[in-house]
Amino acid sequence: MALSGSVRFWKQQVLPLLANLRLAIVLLLAIAVFSIAGTVIEQGQPLAFYQANYPEDPALFGFLSWTVIRTLGLNQVYQTWWFMGLLALFGSSLIACTFTRQLPALRAARGWKYYQRPSQFEKLACSSTLKAGSLGCLQAALEQRRYRVFAADHTLYARKGLMGRIGPIVVHVSLILILLGAIWGSLTGFMAQEFVPSGETFKVEHIVQAGPWSASHLPQHWSVKVNRFWIDYTPEGKIDQFYSDLSILNQQGEPVDRQTIHVNKPLSYQGVTLYQADWSVAAVQVTLNRSPVLQLPMAPLELEGGGRIWGTWVPTQPDLSTGVSVLARDLQGTVLVYDMTGKLVSTLRRGMSMTVEGVTLTLVDVVGSTGLQIKADPGIPLIYAGFGLLMLGVLMSYVSHSQVWALLDEGVIYIGGRTNRAQITFEQEFMSTLAELVGGLEQPMTQLSV
Amino acid sequence: MDLVALQNTLDNGAFAILLVTTLLYWAGVAFPKVPGLAVLSTAGLAIGNLCIAGLLGARWLEAGYFPISNLYESLFFLAWGLTTFALFAERMGESRLVGAVTAPVVMCIAAFATLTLPVGMQVSAPLVPALKSNWLMMHVSVMMLSYAALMVGSLLAIAFLVVSRGQPIHLKGSSVGTGGFREGRLNHTAAQTDPLPGGASFSSASGGTAVLTPVAAKEAPTLSIQRLTLAETLDNLSYRVIGLGFPLLTIGIISGAVWANEAWGAPWSWDPKETWALITWLVFAAYLHARITRGWQGRRPAMLATAGLGVVWVCYLGVNLLGKGLHSYGWFF
Numbered sequence: 189m190a191l192s193g194s195v196r197f198w199k200q201q202v203l204p205l206l207a208n209l210r211l212a213i214v215l216l217l218a219i220a221v222f223s224i225a226g227t228v229i230e231q232g233q234p235l236a237f238y239q240a241n242y243p244e245d246p247a248l249f250g251f252l253s254w255t256v257i258r259t260l261g262l263n264q265v266y267q268t269w270w271f272m273g274l275l276a277l278f279g280s281s282l283i284a285c286t287f288t289r290q291l292p293a294l295r296a297a298r299g300w301k302y303y304q305r306p307s308q309f310e311k312l313a314c315s316s317t318l319k320a321g322s323l324g325c326l327q328a329a330l331e332q333r334r335y336r337v338f339a340a341d342h343t344l345y346a347r348k349g350l351m352g353r354i355g356p357i358v359v360h361v362s363l364i365l366i367l368l369g370a371i372w373g374s375l376t377g378f379m380a381q382e383f384v385p386s387g388e389t390f391k392v393e394h395i396v397q398a399g400p401w402s403a404s405h406l407p408q409h410w411s412v413k414v415n416r417f418w419i420d421y422t423p424e425g426k427i428d429q430f431y432s433d434l435s436i437l438n439q440q441g442e443p444v445d446r447q448t449i450h451v452n453k454p455l456s457y458q459g460v461t462l463y464q465a466d467w468s469v470a471a472v473q474v475t476l477n478r479s480p481v482l483q484l485p486m487a488p489l490e491l492e493g494g495g496r497i498w499g500t501w502v503p504t505q506p507d508l509s510t511g512v513s514v515l516a517r518d519l520q521g522t523v524l525v526y527d528m529t530g531k532l533v534s535t536l537r538r539g540m541s542m543t544v545e546g547v548t549l550t551l552v553d554v555v556g557s558t559g560l561q562i563k564a565d566p567g568i569p570l571i572y573a574g575f576g577l578l579m580l581g582v583l584m585s586y587v588s589h590s591q592v593w594a595l596l597d598e599g600v601i602y603i604g605g606r607t608n609r610a611q612i613t614f615e616q617e618f619m620s621t622l623a624e625l626v627g628g629l630e631q632p633m634t635q636l637s638v
Numbered sequence: 639m640d641l642v643a644l645q646n647t648l649d650n651g652a653f654a655i656l657l658v659t660t661l662l663y664w665a666g667v668a669f670p671k672v673p674g675l676a677v678l679s680t681a682g683l684a685i686g687n688l689c690i691a692g693l694l695g696a697r698w699l700e701a702g703y704f705p706i707s708n709l710y711e712s713l714f715f716l717a718w719g720l721t722t723f724a725l726f727a728e729r730m731g732e733s734r735l736v737g738a739v740t741a742p743v744v745m746c747i748a749a750f751a752t753l754t755l756p757v758g759m760q761v762s763a764p765l766v767p768a769l770k771s772n773w774l775m776m777h778v779s780v781m782m783l784s785y786a787a788l789m790v791g792s793l794l795a796i797a798f799l800v801v802s803r804g805q806p807i808h809l810k811g812s813s814v815g816t817g818g819f820r821e822g823r824l825n826h827t828a829a830q831t832d833p834l835p836g837g838a839s840f841s842s843a844s845g846g847t848a849v850l851t852p853v854a855a856k857e858a859p860t861l862s863i864q865r866l867t868l869a870e871t872l873d874n875l876s877y878r879v880i881g882l883g884f885p886l887l888t889i890g891i892i893s894g895a896v897w898a899n900e901a902w903g904a905p906w907s908w909d910p911k912e913t914w915a916l917i918t919w920l921v922f923a924a925y926l927h928a929r930i931t932r933g934w935q936g937r938r939p940a941m942l943a944t945a946g947l948g949v950v951w952v953c954y955l956g957v958n959l960l961g962k963g964l965h966s967y968g969w970f971f
Contacts, residue, residue, distance in 0.1 A: 209927055209930065209931040209932075209934075210931060210933060210934070212927055213924045213927050213928055213931060213934065216920045216921075216923050216924040216927070217920070217921070217924050219920055220916075220917045220920040220921055220924075223913050223916060223917050223920075224913075224917060226908065226913060227910040227913050227914060227957075231908070266908045293814065309861055310820065310861065311819050311820055312818065312819060312820060313817070313818060313819055313820045313821070313863070313864040314818075314863050314864070315820075315861045315862075315863065316861050316862055316863055317860050317861045352813075356813050451901070452771060452900075452901045454900075454901075454903065461903055463902060463903045561903060563903045565903070568899065568905070571905060572896070575892045575895070575896065578888060578892065579885075579888065579889050579892060582884060582885035582888045582889070583885050585813065585881070585885070586881055586882060586885055588811075589815070602861065604861070606815060606818030606819070607815070607818065608811070608812065608813060608814060608815030608816075608818065609811045609812070609813065609815075609877070609878065609881065610811065610874075610878060611810045611811045611817060611818070611866065611870075611874045612730060612731055612810075612866060612871055612874050612875060612878070613730060615863070615865065615866060618863065619863065
């Protein structure tokens with residue numbers, strides 16, 4: 189009893205409320221308004237930013253202080269529980285509306301009836317009576333206008349554009365698919381970032397964000413080798429494009445795939461996609477006198493101007509008591525060498541040598557590391573399916589569903605029709621059809637009445 | 639041929655023609671009986687449309703890519719879209735009011751692009767690397783066409799609000815078929831006439847009924863078509879043009895999301911332009927739903943569409959003021 193009671197409560201109270209069109213409009217506009225808030229208030233800034241820009245006193249508009257922003261989550265509107273709740277409510281409203289309104293309306297549109305009494309035509313705005321003429325002529329005229337005509341004894345029904353009734357249903361279903369895809373993706377997807385020096389192999393480990401069920405999508409059984417990372421520069425010295433030559437290695441370390449990626453051209457392997465996202469200077473390779481090539485890691489240095497520069501220290505004495513600082517700004521193959529006092533000693537290009545305190549320092553290369561963004565989003569197929577259906581659905585929804593009825597009763601032809609969307613066009617079509625029938629009377633009829 | 643000189647002639651020419659066209663439309667509304675005004679004003683709008691098309695074509699030849707990458711080019715593309723949809727709506731509704739409300743807006747856009755925009759922002763410049771993609775043409779052109787359609791639809795909603803002042807309103811057209819039924823009781827007299835409006839600029843295709851009337855009016859029972867009034871025509875036109883802009887906006891947003899996902903792995907990142915496109919979509923979705931809502935009949939849907947006009951402009955230009963990014967055209971103050 190309790191179960192059937194709750195089912196009844198659900199069916200009679202909750203469903204109609206969710207399917208209420210006013211709720212739908214309020215939801216659409218509420219999502220719009222909160223989205224606007226997210227574009228006006230800066231999103232995802234550090235706390236100090238809000239404290240500086242939205243002071244408690246005087247508060248903006250008398251209420252918008254940083255504490256209000258923090259409490260309501262207006263600093264990250266699109267991730268708050270209440271925004272998610274609005275979207276969830278919106279999704280429920282879509283589902284409820286599809287079942288309680290759209291499908292019954294489609295059934296009603298498909299299940300047409302002939303009109304059997306003249307009075308049935310009176311309710312139609314587009315209706316008329318003809319003293320003469322025949323249903324056969326009307327049928328021909330309507331078929332010429334691409335109607336599908338059903339004719340019976342003394343009566344006729346014609347329709348076209350039934351897909352205009354199906355379109356909105358497709359739109360709603362596709363929106364539900366997109367929402368489900370987004371939820372599925374956030375539960376099962378992950379995002380990771382890796383900085384990998386040229387020539388090294390890595391496994392995906394630095395997970396930035398992962399859904400609770402994402403474990404199975406994390407690449408366990410393969411790793412990636414960065415064969416080479418390089419930057420193409422324009423003649424003016426500006427960055428043209430970043431490239432990473434990547435190999436996918438299986439558990440045995442054998443390469444199974446190899447591609448060069450750049451911005452706008454990622455690599456996908458087993459549902460995981462690697463995007464070229466960033467870069468950095470990883471190391472400098474030098475030789476000292478006749479030493480083998482030494483690879484010294486470089487560290488990013490804080491710059492006041494906000495630019496990027498990397499540096500390392502090269503010892504010039506066996507006891508490491510003296511040395512030089514080597515700085516690199518980019519991967520164009522030039523480094524700056526400073527001595528212990530902080531004085532610029534030399535600028536070295538790739539392959540060039542210099543002598544410091546009796547030691548010959550040769551710059552072999554500057555090694556870059558590629559910044560890769562690694563993502564798996566299992567919701568994407570669902571979202572793309574939703575996108576495809578949504579485009580189809582909105583286009584179908586432009587089509588107007590037109591219906592025409594006719595009845596021959598005591599020598600008078602009653603004609604009436606209506607359409608759901610294109611009423612101007614339908615009115616013109618209706619009148620031209622009538623004009624054709626009336627005009628056609630003057631010529632001999634080739635078709636007799638049904 | 640000097641493409642740059644041609645462009646200068648065409649953009650100034652487009653502005654001049656649109657100015658004259660606007661005046662012709664207004665004269666046509668004020669003096670509906672003057673012969674030739676209807677043909678002249680429609681021809682003016684069509685010539686303006688062709689001038690802008692020529693301007694954009696010359697740009698395309700000169701720069702080598704589809705010309706909607708800076709503010710000047712996108713304004714003219716918008717103007718071209720507006721004139722195209724205005725001509726489409728004018729043909730559909732056979733109403734000169736369409737041109738009377740859209741031509742001045744197009745003229746202002748052309749004037750702004752030609753006269754106000756600094757010359758430095760008018761010349762074509764090479765594309766930044768992130769935009770060098772085949773998706774650019776598809777995404778941006780569809781978005782701009784949707785803005786144009788939504789703007790024409792919203793302007794028609796404003797015209798509807800003006801024309802229907804003080805009248806009872808029966809909405810015409812919606813997904814459930816609002817307005818297909820006869821209003822009021824049918825009166826069974828033989829002499830029933832079409833409630834054609836005495837409206838100045840509504841030239842109806844009355845040829846059909848003129849032939850019919852003698853036949854239909856001979857004896858009872860007779861039925862005659864309850865014709866759309868001027869206000870109802872504007873309402874349905876506005877609904878149809880917005881109904882065309884909405885799918886375009888949907889396709890434009892989707893193409894942007896797919897591009898972003900293929901290039902950067904994130905279909906949606908809530909950047910201001912994306913968010914405002916979504917807001918536009920939501921407002922017009924609310925408009926489409928308001929038309930089928932019992933408590934929202936009357937003027938409210940048209941008011942929503944009017945608000946939508948503002949939202950489209952914020953989405954198109956206002957977002958530039960918020961800052962930089964791939965979606966910014968740049969600004970000049």
